[in-house]
Amino acid sequence: MSTAMNFGTKSFQPRPPEKGSFPLDHFGECKAFKDKFMKCLRVKNFENALCRNESKEYLECRMERQLMAQESLEKLGFKDLMDEKSETKKNLEREENN
């Protein structure tokens, strides 16, 4: 059992973020995407898994406006959303060709 009084034995070591700092969105260029994401969270009881499209769109907005370094969406943890998208596209194409 640890107490709050263990001076100096262990202290939390903060680590810098992997990809550094987000530049500030001074002009609110991506505010609409943020609002959409926050609205989704409120509606879905703050379950992250249900708002991942909205978070992906927010990050895409930042990347398009140089407010975030370009990174593949798969690397940002959205691989399943990309796979879903290409599955839907393939299915649509198959339907069209029939």
Add this chain to the structure above:
Amino acid sequence: MIPVKDRIVKVTFNADVHASLQWNFRPQQTEIYVAPGETALAFYKAKNPTDKPVIGISTYNVVPFEAGQYFNKIQCFCFEEQRLNPQEEVDMPVFFFIDPEFAEDPKMAKVDVITLSYTFFEAKEGHTLPVPGFN
């Protein structure tokens, strides 16, 4: 990275400012439910209500202490100076994930809540952030 869906963690958010920093700084959500291995986005908001530009710099803390090693920030607004102009208000995102290995650690078996706290300090010339181990 495969999300561990049978191990949902509640991440709660705190915001603090050091006494000398006159910003209004707060989280935009009190909590988010995430699976280890799933990337997640959360927002804070900061406003400079003064009539002068103010530069802040933030650090963060994770409790419980042992969960901190599993908390990975991909990108956030911390550790670098952030300048807010007079009356300016901005959204500050944090993009993070909990390492899936969290779900394998028996020491973490009873951890259902992880709290992320950010504290903003005023950045002054020659001032170094009082964060152990960070240069």
